[in-house]
Amino acid sequence: MKIALIGYGKMGKAIEAIATAKGHEIIHRIDVNSPHLLEKEHLQQADVAIEFTTPETAYDNILKCFEANVPVVCGTTGWLDKLPDIKARCLEKHQAFLYASNFSIGVNIFFEINKRLAELMASQTQYDVRMEEIHHTQKKDAPSGTAITLAEQILERQYKKTRWVNKERCKPEELSIVSKRIDPAPGTHIVTYASDIDDITITHTAHSREGFAAGAVVAAAWLNGKKGIFTMKDVLNL
Template sequence: MKIALIGYGKMGQAIDAIATAKGHEIVLRIDANNQHLLEKEHLSQADVAIEFTTPETAYHNVLKCFEAHVPVVSGTTGWLDKLPEVQALCISQEQAFLHATNFSIGVNIFFEVNKKLAALMAGQSQYDVQMEEIHHTHKKDAPSGTALTLAEQVLASVPRKTAWSNDVSSEPAILSIISKRIDPAPGTHTITYTSAIDDITITHTAHSREGFAAGAVIAAVWLQGKTGVFTMRDVLNL
């Protein structure tokens, strides 16, 4: 498989190492110094593009892939207000687009555990719920995209929580998300249900970026030959 890497920071480099080790070819590496290569004539060399950039550039990058008719896997977070527009364009233009807030297989299983626990706790009003996420100091968005996915799952199942806030809130209807930036943490997400009697806590801790990078490569292989809008739930058949 021939891959275009859009974004060549730490995540892009980790994807490069894993993809190359698996026998894939990186035909294009886009970073801040060669944005002029983000055009159809260069992108069309690739079977699929993997995009990990910034909230300010992700939308433009995905549209460039659509113009080149190259399937695109995007893991950039912080720009999801434009996600419905991109999804609609993907469908109308018969493109292939897969976005995930987290490509780790473990995290995607954790999402399913979170949904199940939230459903079980829906009727247990004696429990309050709070979230915490810890990332490295270079993480650009807070809360993390993964934390927002987890929060949305809780809000969908626990009716006593109606919104989230990125701080500690005393409002009973607010789900507090505490964001910490500590090096060299690649990512820890914790959801805690607290009562006067006991606590129930679930946690996912990443030990390195390899899980995210490996999942992105798995998603890229899976996306080849498809059209439509997909997530990691489709890739993993969850």
């Protein structure tokens, strides 16, 4: 599989190491120093693109992949106000798009556990739910995309909570997400249901970027040759 890496920071380099170890070929490494590689004639040389850049550039990068008829896997967070438009354009142009706030296989299993726990706790009104996420200081968005996914899963099932807020002190109807930036943490997400009697806590802790990178490569191989809009649930058959 020929891969165009859009974004060649720490995550891009981790993806490159895993992809090449699996026998895939990185044909383009695109960053701020090589914007010309985003032109159609270059992108068309790839079987699939993997996009990890910034909230400011992700939307345009994805559209360029659509124009080049190249399936795109996107892991950039912080731009999701434009996701409905991207999905509509993907279907309109008969392209392939896979977005995940986190490509780690462990995190995607954690998502399923989070949803089930939220369902079980919906009727247990003596518990209040809160969240915490910890990442390295270079993380550009807060809360993390993974934390937002977890929070939205809870809001869909915890009817006394109406919205999430990125602060510790909040109203009873708000779901608190506390964001901490501490080096060298790759990512920790904690969901706690607390009562006067006891607490129930689920935690996912990443030890390195390898889990995210490996999942992105698996997703890219899975997306190659497909058309439509997908998530990691489709990849992992969850």
